[in-house]
Amino acid sequence: MKIGIMSFAHTHAASYVRHLRGEPGIELCAADPGPYPEGEVRGAAMAAQLQVSYRDSYDELMAWGPHGVIVTSENARHRPLVELAARHGAHILCEKPLATTWDDGLAMVRAARAAGVMLMMAFPVRFASVFARLRAQYEAGLLGDIVSIRGANNGQLPAQRAWFADPELAGGGAFADHVVHIADLIEALTRAEPLTISAISNRRLYADRARAETGGLVTISYAGGLIAAIDCSWSRPATAPTWGGLTLSVAGTAGTVDLDFFGPRARGLDAATGRPIELPYGPDLNAPMLRQFLRGAETGQQPQPDAGVGLRTLAIMLGAREAARAGSTVALSTLFPIND
Amino acid sequence: MRVGLVGAGVISHNHLPNLQRLGAQVRVYSEAGAPELVAAHGGTVSASTVAASLDELLDWAEVIDLASPTFTHYPLARRALLAGRDVICEKPLARTDEQAAELVSLAGQTGRHLYPSHVVRYFPAYARLHGAVRDQRLGDLAVLRFYRSGGFPVRSAWFADLELSGGVVLDMMIHDLDIARWLAGEVTQVSATWTRKDGRPPAEAAHVLLTHASGAITQVSGLWGAAHLRFTTGYFAAGTGGTLEYDRAAEPGFTADLERGPARGEAVPETDPAEDPYFLVLQDFLGAIQHGTPTRVTAADGAAAVRIANAALRSAQDGRPVTLETP
Numbered sequence: 001m002k003i004g005i006m007s008f009a010h011t012h013a014a015s016y017v018r019h020l021r022g023e024p025g026i027e028l029c030a031a032d033p034g035p036y037p038e039g040e041v042r043g044a045a046m047a048a049q050l051q052v053s054y055r056d057s058y059d060e061l062m063a064w065g066p067h068g069v070i071v072t073s074e075n076a077r078h079r080p081l082v083e084l085a086a087r088h089g090a091h092i093l094c095e096k097p098l099a100t101t102w103d104d105g106l107a108m109v110r111a112a113r114a115a116g117v118m119l120m121m122a123f124p125v126r127f128a129s130v131f132a133r134l135r136a137q138y139e140a141g142l143l144g145d146i147v148s149i150r151g152a153n154n155g156q157l158p159a160q161r162a163w164f165a166d167p168e169l170a171g172g173g174a175f176a177d178h179v180v181h182i183a184d185l186i187e188a189l190t191r192a193e194p195l196t197i198s199a200i201s202n203r204r205l206y207a208d209r210a211r212a213e214t215g216g217l218v219t220i221s222y223a224g225g226l227i228a229a230i231d232c233s234w235s236r237p238a239t240a241p242t243w244g245g246l247t248l249s250v251a252g253t254a255g256t257v258d259l260d261f262f263g264p265r266a267r268g269l270d271a272a273t274g275r276p277i278e279l280p281y282g283p284d285l286n287a288p289m290l291r292q293f294l295r296g297a298e299t300g301q302q303p304q305p306d307a308g309v310g311l312r313t314l315a316i317m318l319g320a321r322e323a324a325r326a327g328s329t330v331a332l333s334t335l336f337p338i339n340d
Numbered sequence: 341m342r343v344g345l346v347g348a349g350v351i352s353h354n355h356l357p358n359l360q361r362l363g364a365q366v367r368v369y370s371e372a373g374a375p376e377l378v379a380a381h382g383g384t385v386s387a388s389t390v391a392a393s394l395d396e397l398l399d400w401a402e403v404i405d406l407a408s409p410t411f412t413h414y415p416l417a418r419r420a421l422l423a424g425r426d427v428i429c430e431k432p433l434a435r436t437d438e439q440a441a442e443l444v445s446l447a448g449q450t451g452r453h454l455y456p457s458h459v460v461r462y463f464p465a466y467a468r469l470h471g472a473v474r475d476q477r478l479g480d481l482a483v484l485r486f487y488r489s490g491g492f493p494v495r496s497a498w499f500a501d502l503e504l505s506g507g508v509v510l511d512m513m514i515h516d517l518d519i520a521r522w523l524a525g526e527v528t529q530v531s532a533t534w535t536r537k538d539g540r541p542p543a544e545a546a547h548v549l550l551t552h553a554s555g556a557i558t559q560v561s562g563l564w565g566a567a568h569l570r571f572t573t574g575y576f577a578a579g580t581g582g583t584l585e586y587d588r589a590a591e592p593g594f595t596a597d598l599e600r601g602p603a604r605g606e607a608v609p610e611t612d613p614a615e616d617p618y619f620l621v622l623q624d625f626l627g628a629i630q631h632g633t634p635t636r637v638t639a640a641d642g643a644a645a646v647r648i649a650n651a652a653l654r655s656a657q658d659g660r661p662v663t664l665e666t667p
Contacts, residue, residue: 147537148545150487150561152576196659198531200549200557204482204580215483215578217559219533219547221659227533229547229561233483235578251489251563253543256572329531329660 004066005030007073029053031061068297074169079104086115091297098310100171119307123184124285143252151182152231155244157206173212178232180313192222197319241278344401347408348373354618369397411504414439426453433642440643456642460515462617479581481556486516489563490571492541513562518645524556534656571609
């Protein structure tokens with residue numbers, strides 16, 4: 001099966017390539033036409049570094065005839081790549097968030113549907129085994145009714161790619177980068193419908209580099225009385241030993257479960273500097289996500305998380321951005337109607 | 341010093357022994373449970389330890405310590421201040437903004453001391469955070485996050501009545517709302533989402549977002565849940581100079597795994613007797629009353645916390661953020 005990599009803009013592209021490179025039966029090819037920011041390894045040079053075949057343009061990549069593609073461009077450039085891949089009948093795994101505007105998101109989902117290709121969202125965290133345990137315990141009734149969830153997805157401002165800090169290309173700052181993972185987990189666990197969103201933000205951390213919000217706090221009210229809070233701040237210092245993490249605390253009427261997805265690690269101290277040594281361990285979450293996509297592309301069965309999840313998490317991200325901008329609470333169904 | 345303790349519930353079991361440790365003579369008045377409270381802490385039940393009426397207590401005491409239900413704070417504190425007594429009051433200082441404001445100004449007019457027991461300011465992990473912020477260890481504060489959870493308080497019916505208690509926001513989350521303001525300064529905007537699921541016991545939860553005049557932002561989450569829940573508290577604070585975080589469960593100074601361990605579930609967090617915050621807060625207040633020393637928390641702080649908590653309840657009800665004006 002032929003899998004195309006569309007763009008090396010997102011840092012995740014490299015890890016997807018590393019996973020798929022060794023897969024038996026998978027042929028890989030990438031395209032990453034410029035222009036690129038100065039000082040970033042992109043295009044043919046990046047392909048050479050990753051030891052993956054390369055085409056100079058997306059049209060040439062399409063002419064190669066991929067069964068599926070992975071779209072890892074800047075967030076704001078997902079749409080044209082998804083539309084191009086759909087036109088060529090390739091199944092699509094799209095980096096999160098789905099898009100940076102509601103119109104783009106709707107158009108992408110329509111394009112995939114019209115072409116009869118599958119659109120899957122790259123939300124790896126829901127593939128964690130600890131999340132499967134949470135789901136099993138919830139489905140067995142051990143948590144009772146879920147009343148409240150709080151999640152924190154705090155990391156460093158990504159440094160290897162300048163576009164993360166560019167509000168146009170990223171679709172904002174911390175809201176665009178980190179709200180959707182937790183929104184996806186809440187969706188996967190409860191399937192509850194989000195109704196209203198409030199959010200506040202500031203730009204005090206990484207103020208020298210960022211042009212959009214770096215601190216962001218979001219609350220969401222769901223149908224059925226569930227409430228959630230998300231801290232999506234880039235509040236991990238640039239000098240920290242690891243990038244950050246994601247925690248989720250789920251409270252039901254019968255008890256609580258706390259997950260620290262990237263928490264397990266060996267800890268110590270560096271004798272020369274006194275700085276902490278942190279060596280995280282635990283399974284790679286990209287592997288099961290990529291397997292799910294490949295299986296979908298092979299069998300023709302729509303894998304989860306699907307385009308609907310992409311749209312609903314996009315609505316939450318855009319809602320948070322709008323609520324913070326306007327200083328108000330926004331109703332999602334009015335702002336972001338899904339008209340099928 | 342003669343201290344009249346009003347109320348004989350769970351929190352009085354913290355106040356009474358600490359008042360005794362501070363050398364106070366304590367007499368208790370409560371509609372129910374006063375003799376049991378006195379006996380439980382080694383006292384002899386008599387007219388000198390249990391007051392027959394509130395008037396008798398007000399007559400006798402120099403200081404009134406209110407450990408009674410929230411909705412009684414205002415009328416009792418008012419009576420005590422008007423009777424010329426100094427007042428220590430459990431949080432929240434009052435149920436409504438107007439009541440809290442009136443108590444603050446009444447204390448000013450009567451020249452009496454009035455202190456709200458925001459005990460979390462005396463918990464070592466929170467005092468440490470405040471010290472670090474004051475010393476600029478974290479630089480300019482940017483994002484703060486607090487959480488607090490425990491079993492739904494079913495020991496008295498008034499907790500479940502929002503009109504009387506203000507629920508999880510005014511009864512429990514007010515601790516962290518106060519800490520957030522203590523650390524990051526005045527709050528200009530409050531938004532909140534709140535939920536309650538009926539059941540036995542019910543579950544109640546809320547998330548509150550605060551915007552501070554300093555530019556920092558805060559999230560406070562609270563939960564009253566299943567009866568077996570451990571008391572959980574924690575925070576994460578990030579500033580331009582670094583981060584600090586604390587989770588009570590992750591920082592145990594004592595861990596036991598015993599076949600015959602104590603029952604689970606706590607009404608208040610267990611504390612280290614060597615630096616018991618419930619002792620420190622009363623020591624601070626009685627010291628101020630006796631020697632005029634400044635306290636870590638003031639009546640105005642208590643009234644500000646009530647305003648923030650009530651703004652959160654209003655925001656949750658109306659479904660939009662509430663702007664706060666500094667009075």
